[in-house]
Amino acid sequence: MEIPPVARICEAIEVAHARIQTDFADINPVVAVNKQMRNYGIPSDVMTIDCLKSGKRILLVFHDSQPDLASYQFCRRDADPGDEFESIPLQSLTEQQLYDWMKDTFSRPH
Numbered sequence: 001m002e003i004p005p006v007a008r009i010c011e012a013i014e015v016a017h018a019r020i021q022t023d024f025a026d027i028n029p030v031v032a033v034n035k036q037m038r039n040y041g042i043p044s045d046v047m048t049i050d051c052l053k054s055g056k057r058i059l060l061v062f063h064d065s066q067p068d069l070a071s072y073q074f075c076r077r078d079a080d081p082g083d084e085f086e087s088i089p090l091q092s093l094t095e096q097q098l099y100d101w102m103k104d105t106f107s108r109p110h
Helices: 010-023 036-040 095-106
Strands: 030-034 044-051 056-063 069-076 086-089
Touching: 010 095, 036 044, 044 095, 056 095
Parallel strands: none
Antiparallel strands: 030 044, 044 056, 056 069, 069 086
16 A cells, blocks of 8 residues: 555654754744645645744645645645645655745744
8 A cells, every 4th residue: 555645744844843852942933734625625635834922834735646745735724725826846855855944934024
C-alpha cells in the first residue's frame, strides 16, 4: 500500500515543530491534518500549521492526482484562503523547509 503524501512529511513536520518550539519561545505552532475534503468527493488531504499568537496559517493541500506535489499558501486563520496556491515538490518539503516557513511566517509582525 502506497503511503499518502501527507503521511510522507509527518516526520519532517514533527522535527521542524520541535525545533521551532526550542528556538522561539513565542511561537507555538499547532499542526493539524484534515481529511474532510474526501467526504465531499475531493480526493485531497489538508495540513494546517497555525500560529495562535499571530493568527497566521500555512496551508498545505495534498491532491491524490498529484502525489509528488503539495500546494501551499500563507494565509490567516480568521479568513478563507485565497484562490492562488503555489506548488512545491514533495521531496522539497523537508524538515528545514518547513522550519524556515514557520520561522519566517510566524516570527514576523502582523
